[in-house]
Amino acid sequence: MGYLTLILICQLLGEIVARLARLPVPGPVIGMVILFCGLLLRRGIPEGLETSGGYLLRILPMLFVPAGVGIVTHLDVLRRSWAAFGGAVVVGTALTIAVTGLVMQLAVRHRAKTAPADTA
Amino acid sequence: MTGALGPLWTHLSATPLLWLTLTLVAYQGGGWLFRRSGCHPLLNPVLTAVAALVLALKASGTDYRTYFDGARFIHFLLGPATVALAIPLYREIDLIRKAFAPILVSLAAGSLTAIASAVGIARLFGGERIILLSLAPKSVTTPIAMGISEQIGGLPSLTAVSVVLTGIGGAVFGGWLLDRLRVHDESARGMAMGVASHGIGTARALQWSRSAGAFAALAMALNGLLTALLLPVLAGPGAVGETQVSRRAPGPQ
Known part of the structure:
Protein backbone atom coordinates (compact mmCIF):
# COMPACT_ATOMS: atom_id res chain seq x y z
CA MET A 1 0.00 0.00 0.00
CA GLY A 2 2.79 2.41 0.98
CA TYR A 3 4.58 1.72 -2.24
CA LEU A 4 1.48 2.24 -4.35
CA THR A 5 1.34 5.68 -2.72
CA LEU A 6 4.97 6.22 -3.63
CA ILE A 7 4.23 5.33 -7.28
CA LEU A 8 1.30 7.76 -7.36
CA ILE A 9 3.43 10.50 -5.77
CA CYS A 10 6.05 10.02 -8.49
CA GLN A 11 3.32 10.31 -11.13
CA LEU A 12 1.92 13.43 -9.49
CA LEU A 13 5.38 15.02 -9.33
CA GLY A 14 5.81 14.07 -12.98
CA GLU A 15 2.58 15.85 -13.90
CA ILE A 16 3.65 18.94 -11.99
CA VAL A 17 7.09 19.03 -13.63
CA ALA A 18 5.57 18.46 -17.10
CA ARG A 19 3.14 21.36 -16.60
CA LEU A 20 5.57 23.80 -15.04
CA ALA A 21 8.38 23.11 -17.52
CA ARG A 22 5.91 22.83 -20.44
CA LEU A 23 7.54 19.61 -21.56
CA PRO A 24 5.97 17.71 -24.47
CA VAL A 25 6.36 14.55 -22.37
CA PRO A 26 3.47 13.12 -20.33
CA GLY A 27 3.61 13.15 -16.53
CA PRO A 28 3.87 9.35 -16.04
CA VAL A 29 7.01 9.18 -18.20
CA ILE A 30 8.63 11.89 -16.08
CA GLY A 31 7.33 10.03 -13.02
CA MET A 32 9.20 6.97 -14.27
CA VAL A 33 12.39 9.03 -14.50
CA ILE A 34 11.82 10.36 -10.96
CA LEU A 35 11.31 6.86 -9.52
CA PHE A 36 14.34 5.65 -11.45
CA CYS A 37 16.50 8.42 -9.96
CA GLY A 38 15.14 7.56 -6.51
CA LEU A 39 16.18 3.92 -6.98
CA LEU A 40 19.64 5.04 -8.13
CA LEU A 41 20.04 7.14 -4.98
CA ARG A 42 18.77 4.36 -2.73
CA ARG A 43 20.87 1.73 -4.58
CA GLY A 44 18.20 -0.96 -4.49
CA ILE A 45 14.55 -1.88 -4.99
CA PRO A 46 12.52 -2.15 -1.75
CA GLU A 47 10.65 -5.45 -1.53
CA GLY A 48 7.24 -3.81 -1.25
CA LEU A 49 7.84 -1.76 -4.37
CA GLU A 50 8.83 -4.93 -6.20
CA THR A 51 5.45 -6.43 -5.23
CA SER A 52 3.12 -3.52 -6.05
CA GLY A 53 5.08 -2.48 -9.14
CA GLY A 54 5.39 -6.07 -10.29
CA TYR A 55 1.62 -6.49 -10.09
CA LEU A 56 1.02 -3.39 -12.22
CA LEU A 57 3.55 -4.61 -14.79
CA ARG A 58 1.95 -8.06 -14.97
CA ILE A 59 -1.44 -6.57 -15.86
CA LEU A 60 0.11 -3.91 -18.14
CA PRO A 61 -1.17 -5.40 -21.43
CA MET A 62 -4.76 -5.27 -20.16
CA LEU A 63 -4.49 -1.58 -19.35
CA PHE A 64 -4.38 -0.79 -23.09
CA VAL A 65 -7.74 -2.41 -23.80
CA PRO A 66 -9.99 0.63 -23.01
CA ALA A 67 -7.94 2.89 -25.31
CA GLY A 68 -7.96 0.18 -27.97
CA VAL A 69 -11.73 -0.07 -27.93
CA GLY A 70 -11.67 3.62 -28.94
CA ILE A 71 -11.34 2.26 -32.48
CA VAL A 72 -15.16 2.13 -32.60
CA THR A 73 -15.24 5.92 -32.87
CA HIS A 74 -13.16 5.85 -36.07
CA LEU A 75 -14.59 2.91 -37.97
CA ASP A 76 -15.75 5.20 -40.84
CA VAL A 77 -12.27 6.70 -41.40
CA LEU A 78 -10.76 3.23 -41.23
CA ARG A 79 -13.25 1.93 -43.80
CA ARG A 80 -12.48 4.85 -46.14
CA SER A 81 -8.69 4.65 -45.97
CA TRP A 82 -8.06 1.16 -44.70
CA ALA A 83 -5.23 0.56 -47.21
CA ALA A 84 -3.23 3.63 -46.17
CA PHE A 85 -3.91 2.95 -42.52
CA GLY A 86 -3.34 -0.80 -42.56
CA GLY A 87 -0.27 -0.53 -44.79
CA ALA A 88 1.37 2.08 -42.58
CA VAL A 89 0.56 0.18 -39.40
CA VAL A 90 1.55 -3.32 -40.54
CA VAL A 91 4.45 -2.65 -42.95
CA GLY A 92 5.69 0.44 -41.10
CA THR A 93 5.74 -1.36 -37.75
CA ALA A 94 7.44 -4.43 -39.25
CA LEU A 95 10.12 -2.21 -40.85
CA THR A 96 10.69 -0.34 -37.59
CA ILE A 97 11.05 -3.55 -35.59
CA ALA A 98 13.42 -5.02 -38.19
CA VAL A 99 15.63 -1.91 -38.50
CA THR A 100 15.85 -1.26 -34.75
CA GLY A 101 16.48 -4.91 -33.87
CA LEU A 102 19.10 -5.49 -36.56
CA VAL A 103 20.96 -2.22 -35.91
CA MET A 104 21.00 -2.85 -32.16
CA GLN A 105 22.22 -6.43 -32.53
CA LEU A 106 24.92 -5.39 -35.01
CA ALA A 107 26.05 -2.53 -32.77
CA VAL A 108 26.15 -4.72 -29.66
CA ARG A 109 28.17 -7.41 -31.46
CA HIS A 110 30.49 -4.88 -33.04
CA ARG A 111 31.16 -3.40 -29.63
CA ALA A 112 31.79 -6.78 -28.06
CA LYS A 113 34.30 -7.54 -30.82
CA THR A 114 36.16 -4.24 -30.87
CA ALA A 115 36.22 -3.32 -27.21
CA PRO A 116 36.65 -6.43 -25.07
CA ALA A 117 38.95 -4.42 -22.78
CA ASP A 118 35.92 -2.39 -21.75
CA THR A 119 34.67 -5.05 -19.42
CA ALA A 120 38.08 -6.06 -18.07
CA MET B 1 -34.51 -7.11 -24.82
CA PHE B 73 -10.80 2.72 -13.94
CA ILE B 74 -8.58 0.33 -15.85
CA HIS B 75 -7.32 3.07 -18.15
CA PHE B 76 -6.28 5.12 -15.14
CA LEU B 77 -3.81 2.45 -14.01
CA LEU B 78 -1.74 3.08 -17.17
CA GLY B 79 -0.13 6.07 -15.43
CA PRO B 80 1.09 4.23 -12.32
CA ALA B 81 2.13 1.23 -14.46
CA THR B 82 4.25 3.53 -16.63
CA VAL B 83 5.93 4.89 -13.48
CA ALA B 84 6.54 1.29 -12.34
CA LEU B 85 8.56 0.63 -15.51
CA ALA B 86 11.40 2.30 -13.58
CA ILE B 87 11.77 -1.01 -11.71
CA PRO B 88 12.89 -3.27 -14.62
CA LEU B 89 14.89 -0.31 -15.93
CA TYR B 90 16.80 -0.03 -12.66
CA ARG B 91 17.28 -3.78 -12.41
CA GLU B 92 19.12 -3.83 -15.75
CA ILE B 93 21.06 -0.62 -15.20
CA ASP B 94 24.45 -2.31 -15.69
CA LEU B 95 23.44 -3.86 -19.00
CA ILE B 96 22.02 -0.54 -20.19
CA ARG B 97 25.12 1.40 -19.18
CA LYS B 98 27.31 -1.01 -21.13
CA ALA B 99 25.17 -0.71 -24.26
CA PHE B 100 24.89 3.07 -24.24
CA ALA B 101 26.22 3.74 -27.75
CA PRO B 102 24.29 0.89 -29.45
CA ILE B 103 21.11 2.14 -27.74
CA LEU B 104 21.51 5.65 -29.16
CA VAL B 105 22.37 4.41 -32.65
CA SER B 106 19.47 1.95 -32.91
CA LEU B 107 17.09 4.48 -31.33
CA ALA B 108 17.91 7.06 -34.00
CA ALA B 109 17.62 4.51 -36.81
CA GLY B 110 14.35 3.10 -35.49
CA SER B 111 12.74 6.42 -34.69
CA LEU B 112 13.37 7.79 -38.18
CA THR B 113 12.25 4.53 -39.80
CA ALA B 114 9.01 4.65 -37.81
CA ILE B 115 8.13 8.16 -38.94
CA ALA B 116 9.31 7.80 -42.56
CA SER B 117 7.68 4.41 -43.12
CA ALA B 118 4.34 5.45 -41.62
CA VAL B 119 4.10 8.62 -43.70
CA GLY B 120 5.67 7.12 -46.83
CA ILE B 121 3.48 4.02 -46.96
CA ALA B 122 0.26 5.87 -46.17
CA ARG B 123 1.08 8.31 -48.97
CA LEU B 124 1.81 5.47 -51.35
CA PHE B 125 -1.69 4.15 -50.67
CA GLY B 126 -3.18 7.58 -51.35
CA GLY B 127 -3.86 8.62 -47.78
CA GLU B 128 -5.10 12.16 -47.22
CA ARG B 129 -2.68 14.66 -45.67
CA ILE B 130 -4.54 14.66 -42.37
CA ILE B 131 -4.17 10.88 -42.20
CA LEU B 132 -0.43 11.13 -42.86
CA LEU B 133 -0.02 13.68 -40.09
CA SER B 134 -2.11 11.58 -37.71
CA LEU B 135 -0.06 8.46 -38.50
CA ALA B 136 3.39 10.07 -38.21
CA PRO B 137 3.77 9.68 -34.41
CA LYS B 138 2.16 6.21 -34.29
CA SER B 139 5.14 4.40 -32.73
CA VAL B 140 5.11 6.64 -29.65
CA THR B 141 3.20 6.02 -26.44
CA THR B 142 -0.40 7.34 -26.64
CA PRO B 143 -0.26 10.55 -24.56
CA ILE B 144 2.91 11.80 -26.28
CA ALA B 145 1.61 10.78 -29.71
CA MET B 146 -1.67 12.63 -29.23
CA GLY B 147 0.17 15.76 -28.14
CA ILE B 148 2.46 15.64 -31.17
CA SER B 149 -0.45 14.97 -33.52
CA GLU B 150 -2.27 18.04 -32.28
CA GLN B 151 0.86 20.13 -32.64
CA ILE B 152 1.54 19.16 -36.26
CA GLY B 153 -2.10 19.34 -37.39
CA GLY B 154 -3.28 15.72 -37.26
CA LEU B 155 -6.36 14.29 -35.55
CA PRO B 156 -5.35 13.26 -32.00
CA SER B 157 -8.12 10.66 -31.66
CA LEU B 158 -7.18 9.06 -34.98
CA THR B 159 -3.57 9.06 -33.80
CA ALA B 160 -4.65 7.22 -30.65
CA VAL B 161 -6.20 4.51 -32.80
CA SER B 162 -3.07 4.17 -34.97
CA VAL B 163 -0.91 4.01 -31.84
CA VAL B 164 -2.96 1.19 -30.37
CA LEU B 165 -3.04 -0.73 -33.66
CA THR B 166 0.74 -0.28 -34.01
CA GLY B 167 1.24 -1.59 -30.49
CA ILE B 168 -1.00 -4.59 -31.01
CA GLY B 169 0.57 -5.28 -34.41
CA GLY B 170 4.06 -5.29 -32.94
CA ALA B 171 2.96 -7.50 -30.04
CA VAL B 172 1.30 -9.92 -32.47
CA PHE B 173 4.09 -10.40 -35.05
CA GLY B 174 7.18 -8.75 -33.47
CA GLY B 175 8.53 -11.93 -31.89
CA TRP B 176 7.99 -13.95 -35.04
CA LEU B 177 9.68 -11.30 -37.19
CA LEU B 178 12.69 -10.98 -34.89
CA ASP B 179 13.10 -14.79 -34.91
CA ARG B 180 13.05 -14.82 -38.74
CA LEU B 181 15.70 -12.08 -38.83
CA ARG B 182 17.78 -14.01 -36.29
CA VAL B 183 17.73 -11.19 -33.80
CA HIS B 184 18.24 -13.27 -30.66
CA ASP B 185 20.02 -10.72 -28.51
CA GLU B 186 17.63 -9.82 -25.67
CA SER B 187 18.65 -6.16 -25.65
CA ALA B 188 18.06 -5.88 -29.42
CA ARG B 189 14.66 -7.59 -29.17
CA GLY B 190 13.67 -5.22 -26.37
CA MET B 191 14.86 -2.10 -28.21
CA ALA B 192 12.94 -3.13 -31.34
CA MET B 193 9.69 -3.66 -29.44
CA GLY B 194 10.00 -0.47 -27.39
CA VAL B 195 10.88 1.82 -30.32
CA ALA B 196 8.26 0.38 -32.70
CA SER B 197 5.41 -0.58 -30.40
CA HIS B 198 5.75 1.57 -27.25
CA GLY B 199 3.92 0.31 -24.12
CA ILE B 200 2.11 -2.62 -25.72
CA GLY B 201 5.39 -3.84 -27.21
CA THR B 202 7.07 -3.31 -23.85
CA ALA B 203 4.39 -5.35 -22.11
CA ARG B 204 5.04 -8.15 -24.62
CA ALA B 205 8.84 -7.91 -24.21
CA LEU B 206 8.44 -8.16 -20.41
CA GLN B 207 6.83 -11.55 -21.00
CA TRP B 208 9.94 -12.72 -22.90
CA SER B 209 12.53 -11.73 -20.31
CA ARG B 210 13.46 -9.14 -17.71
CA SER B 211 16.20 -7.62 -19.80
CA ALA B 212 14.13 -7.46 -23.01
CA GLY B 213 11.45 -5.67 -20.97
CA ALA B 214 13.94 -3.21 -19.48
CA PHE B 215 15.39 -2.29 -22.87
CA ALA B 216 11.87 -1.94 -24.28
CA ALA B 217 10.84 0.42 -21.45
CA LEU B 218 13.95 2.50 -22.03
CA ALA B 219 13.41 2.53 -25.80
CA MET B 220 9.79 3.57 -25.37
CA ALA B 221 10.70 6.53 -23.15
CA LEU B 222 13.60 7.66 -25.36
CA ASN B 223 11.61 7.31 -28.57
CA GLY B 224 8.81 9.37 -27.04
CA LEU B 225 11.26 12.17 -26.26
CA LEU B 226 13.05 11.99 -29.62
CA THR B 227 9.86 11.92 -31.70
CA ALA B 228 8.38 14.82 -29.73
CA LEU B 229 11.47 16.84 -30.60
CA LEU B 230 11.87 15.62 -34.21
CA LEU B 231 8.37 15.57 -35.68
CA PRO B 232 7.34 19.20 -35.22
CA VAL B 233 10.57 20.12 -37.07
CA LEU B 234 10.13 17.49 -39.81
CA ALA B 235 6.46 18.36 -40.31
CA GLY B 236 7.33 22.00 -40.93
CA PRO B 237 6.49 23.46 -44.34
CA GLY B 238 7.31 21.05 -47.15
CA ALA B 239 7.98 17.99 -45.04
CA VAL B 240 4.85 15.94 -45.60
CA GLY B 241 3.31 15.55 -49.05
CA GLU B 242 3.80 19.16 -50.02
CA THR B 243 5.87 18.37 -53.08
CA GLN B 244 2.79 17.15 -54.90
CA VAL B 245 0.41 19.96 -54.24
CA SER B 246 -2.33 18.38 -56.36
CA ARG B 247 -2.49 15.37 -54.05
CA ARG B 248 -3.14 17.39 -50.96
CA ALA B 249 -6.43 16.85 -49.26
CA PRO B 250 -8.83 19.77 -49.37
CA GLY B 251 -8.31 20.11 -45.64
CA PRO B 252 -9.87 18.68 -42.52
CA GLN B 253 -13.62 18.36 -42.59
Missing part, protein backbone atom coordinates in the same frame (compact mmCIF):
# COMPACT_ATOMS: atom_id res chain seq x y z
CA THR B 2 -38.09 -7.98 -23.85
CA GLY B 3 -39.94 -8.62 -20.58
CA ALA B 4 -37.86 -8.29 -17.43
CA LEU B 5 -34.60 -8.06 -19.36
CA GLY B 6 -35.37 -4.58 -20.70
CA PRO B 7 -35.38 -2.69 -17.38
CA LEU B 8 -32.52 -4.83 -16.08
CA TRP B 9 -30.39 -3.89 -19.12
CA THR B 10 -31.31 -0.22 -18.72
CA HIS B 11 -30.17 -0.35 -15.12
CA LEU B 12 -26.96 -2.30 -15.72
CA SER B 13 -25.86 -0.38 -18.78
CA ALA B 14 -26.02 2.84 -16.78
CA THR B 15 -23.53 1.66 -14.14
CA PRO B 16 -19.77 1.71 -14.66
CA LEU B 17 -19.68 -1.82 -13.24
CA LEU B 18 -20.96 -3.52 -16.39
CA TRP B 19 -18.29 -2.40 -18.85
CA LEU B 20 -15.55 -2.49 -16.23
CA THR B 21 -16.36 -6.13 -15.55
CA LEU B 22 -16.79 -6.98 -19.23
CA THR B 23 -13.36 -5.50 -19.98
CA LEU B 24 -11.78 -7.75 -17.36
CA VAL B 25 -13.77 -10.75 -18.58
CA ALA B 26 -12.81 -10.07 -22.22
CA TYR B 27 -9.12 -9.81 -21.36
CA GLN B 28 -9.12 -12.95 -19.22
CA GLY B 29 -11.08 -14.82 -21.86
CA GLY B 30 -8.51 -13.63 -24.38
CA GLY B 31 -5.71 -14.85 -22.11
CA TRP B 32 -7.41 -18.24 -21.77
CA LEU B 33 -7.76 -18.56 -25.56
CA PHE B 34 -4.13 -17.50 -26.01
CA ARG B 35 -2.85 -20.22 -23.66
CA ARG B 36 -5.22 -22.85 -25.08
CA SER B 37 -3.88 -22.15 -28.58
CA GLY B 38 -0.31 -22.75 -27.42
CA CYS B 39 0.34 -18.99 -27.35
CA HIS B 40 -0.47 -18.38 -31.01
CA PRO B 41 0.60 -14.76 -31.72
CA LEU B 42 -2.58 -13.94 -33.66
CA LEU B 43 -4.62 -14.68 -30.53
CA ASN B 44 -2.91 -11.86 -28.64
CA PRO B 45 -5.16 -11.23 -25.59
CA VAL B 46 -5.26 -7.43 -26.11
CA LEU B 47 -6.36 -7.94 -29.71
CA THR B 48 -9.05 -10.50 -28.84
CA ALA B 49 -10.36 -8.40 -25.96
CA VAL B 50 -10.58 -5.24 -28.11
CA ALA B 51 -12.33 -7.13 -30.92
CA ALA B 52 -14.80 -8.79 -28.55
CA LEU B 53 -15.62 -5.50 -26.82
CA VAL B 54 -16.07 -3.63 -30.13
CA LEU B 55 -18.51 -6.33 -31.23
CA ALA B 56 -20.33 -6.14 -27.88
CA LEU B 57 -20.64 -2.35 -28.14
CA LYS B 58 -21.94 -2.58 -31.71
CA ALA B 59 -24.37 -5.39 -30.87
CA SER B 60 -25.81 -3.60 -27.85
CA GLY B 61 -25.82 -0.16 -29.47
CA THR B 62 -23.65 1.28 -26.68
CA ASP B 63 -21.53 4.33 -27.44
CA TYR B 64 -17.86 4.60 -26.52
CA ARG B 65 -18.45 7.25 -23.88
CA THR B 66 -20.73 4.94 -21.91
CA TYR B 67 -18.18 2.15 -22.26
CA PHE B 68 -15.32 4.37 -21.14
CA ASP B 69 -17.25 5.48 -18.07
CA GLY B 70 -16.64 2.01 -16.69
CA ALA B 71 -13.36 1.19 -18.39
CA ARG B 72 -11.64 4.37 -17.24
